Amino acid sequence: MSARGDLLMIVHRIPFPPDKGDKIRSFNQLKYLSGRGWRVHLCTLADDPDDMRHVEELKKYCASVSVEPLNPKLQKIKSLSAPLRGLPMSAAYFYNERLQRRVDEVLQSCPVSAVFCFCSPMAEYLRRSSLQPLARGKERRVRYVMDLVDVDSDKWRQYAQRAAVPMKWVYGMEGRLLRRYEREIAGQFDATLLVSVAEAEIFRQRAGGGDSIHAVSNGVDLDFFHAAPGGEGMPGARISFCGAMGYRPNIDAVCWFAREVLPRVREALGEVEFWIVGGGAGEEVLALGNLPGVKVTGRVADVRPFVWDSQLAVAPIRIARGIQNKVLEAMALGVAALVTPLAYEGLEAQAGRDLAVAEAEPEAFAAAAVELLRDPEKRRAVALSARRAVTERYSWEGRLRMLEDLLADDVSERPPVQAVP
Numbered sequence: 001m002s003a004r005g006d007l008l009m010i011v012h013r014i015p016f017p018p019d020k021g022d023k024i025r026s027f028n029q030l031k032y033l034s035g036r037g038w039r040v041h042l043c044t045l046a047d048d049p050d051d052m053r054h055v056e057e058l059k060k061y062c063a064s065v066s067v068e069p070l071n072p073k074l075q076k077i078k079s080l081s082a083p084l085r086g087l088p089m090s091a092a093y094f095y096n097e098r099l100q101r102r103v104d105e106v107l108q109s110c111p112v113s114a115v116f117c118f119c120s121p122m123a124e125y126l127r128r129s130s131l132q133p134l135a136r137g138k139e140r141r142v143r144y145v146m147d148l149v150d151v152d153s154d155k156w157r158q159y160a161q162r163a164a165v166p167m168k169w170v171y172g173m174e175g176r177l178l179r180r181y182e183r184e185i186a187g188q189f190d191a192t193l194l195v196s197v198a199e200a201e202i203f204r205q206r207a208g209g210g211d212s213i214h215a216v217s218n219g220v221d222l223d224f225f226h227a228a229p230g231g232e233g234m235p236g237a238r239i240s241f242c243g244a245m246g247y248r249p250n251i252d253a254v255c256w257f258a259r260e261v262l263p264r265v266r267e268a269l270g271e272v273e274f275w276i277v278g279g280g281a282g283e284e285v286l287a288l289g290n291l292p293g294v295k296v297t298g299r300v301a302d303v304r305p306f307v308w309d310s311q312l313a314v315a316p317i318r319i320a321r322g323i324q325n326k327v328l329e330a331m332a333l334g335v336a337a338l339v340t341p342l343a344y345e346g347l348e349a350q351a352g353r354d355l356a357v358a359e360a361e362p363e364a365f366a367a368a369a370v371e372l373l374r375d376p377e378k379r380r381a382v383a384l385s386a387r388r389a390v391t392e393r394y395s396w397e398g399r400l401r402m403l404e405d406l407l408a409d410d411v412s413e414r415p416p417v418q419a420v421p
Contacts, residue, residue, distance in 0.1 A: 008112050010126075011030075012119040014046045014055075019299075020244035022118075032403075038114075040062045041062065045099065046068070083173060104130065119149060150195060150320060153206075159319065183208075186203070194215055217346070218325055225332035240274075240309075241278075242303045246282065253319075255288065258291055261316065261369065269370060269373055271293065274294050276294065281298060311335075312337075314337070334383045337356070340359070341360070354385045354386045
């Protein structure tokens with residue numbers, strides 16, 4: 001395939017390995033764009049020292065790769081002063097001067113025809129650049145696209161609603177600052193992406209600019225995530241949850257399910273196990289392993305066997321929105337999924353046929369789980385329908401065509417890009 005042009009891609013977290021929601025999305029975007037002929041210059045951060053060993057893997061997809069290590073403790077301290085400058089703390093947390101220099105080098109020395117930022121704080125690298133790349137006018141020949149993924153300001157608002165003082169104040173302040181920041185970004189970039197139609201509509205209401213706001217959903221790797229060769233897994237009753245366990249909505253989900261829902265399920269059915277699969281678990285999640293029937297695995301090399309060995313995959317999400325990779329993957333793996341309305345929002349799937357949806361209320365969610373665990377034929381029918389649904393609608397290639405169209409908008413009609421003096 002002929003080259004499409006040079007693309008600067010700025011990502012807040014190194015997109016490999018694709019083992020958590022944001023990295024799954026950013027890696028598949030990188031892989032797709034590289035496969036479509038873009039010369040990708042990747043500038044990114046690594047907040048886990050172990051991730052630095054994956055740089056060589058990323059070079060397979062990129063014309064150049066720049067990864068700067070990020071010290072979470074130090075960056076948290078640095079970010080505390082951001083509100084004094086009117087900035088959200090997350091914008092300061094993900095800012096690195098060495099990475100800024102590399103971004104400027106790419107903009108100055110390469111014929112960049114498009115810039116793609118993943119996650120709102122990465123806009124800082126364009127806003128702070130001495131080259132003023134976001135300046136509008138006749139000289140602007142580069143296409144700028146921002147993938148917000150979720151409306152993070154609304155997520156912080158939800159955190160504030162559930163937190164106690166003083167964190168309630170901190171989260172509320174971050175939500176307000178980030179809301180203003182997101183609105184400014186929407187005015188500076190040519191296109192802003194959200195992960196679902198529902199998220200895009202929320203953002204339109206907050207930021208205006210409807211024509212430049214687009215929904216670009218997640219997909220699923222249908223070759224890797226396939227139904228188990230031997231049919232339904234381990235005998236007995238096992239429920240699984242897969243996700244990054246350092247992520248607050250996931251922490252809330254498993255704590256609520258383990259403490260409020262699982263005891264009701266076990267009261268009805270006996271020895272039901274709940275497996276929490278994913279890395280980054282802190283003390284609160286690890287402590288759940290002391291509860292009857294709860295197993296906490298930590299990071300695993302491959303989540304598939306844990307899902308295959310369960311009769312039911314759950315996504316009891318009560319905070320945040322967006323397309324849940326864990327749900328798409330369970331559906332692709334041929335395992336019946338039970339989700340809350342927030343986890344269902346934005347999915348192109350039929351409730352009751354492709355997956356089960358129950359309110360985030362202990363009795364209702366437990367009753368739905370018990371019903372599915374008692375009825376293997378219904379579980380099998382839901383699982384088969386789920387696999388068909390994701391196969392028909394959720395290939396990454398199909399989902400990401402709009403991203404390429406937005407990056408390439410009128411590129412062929414523009415004069416060659418000149419290096420910024």
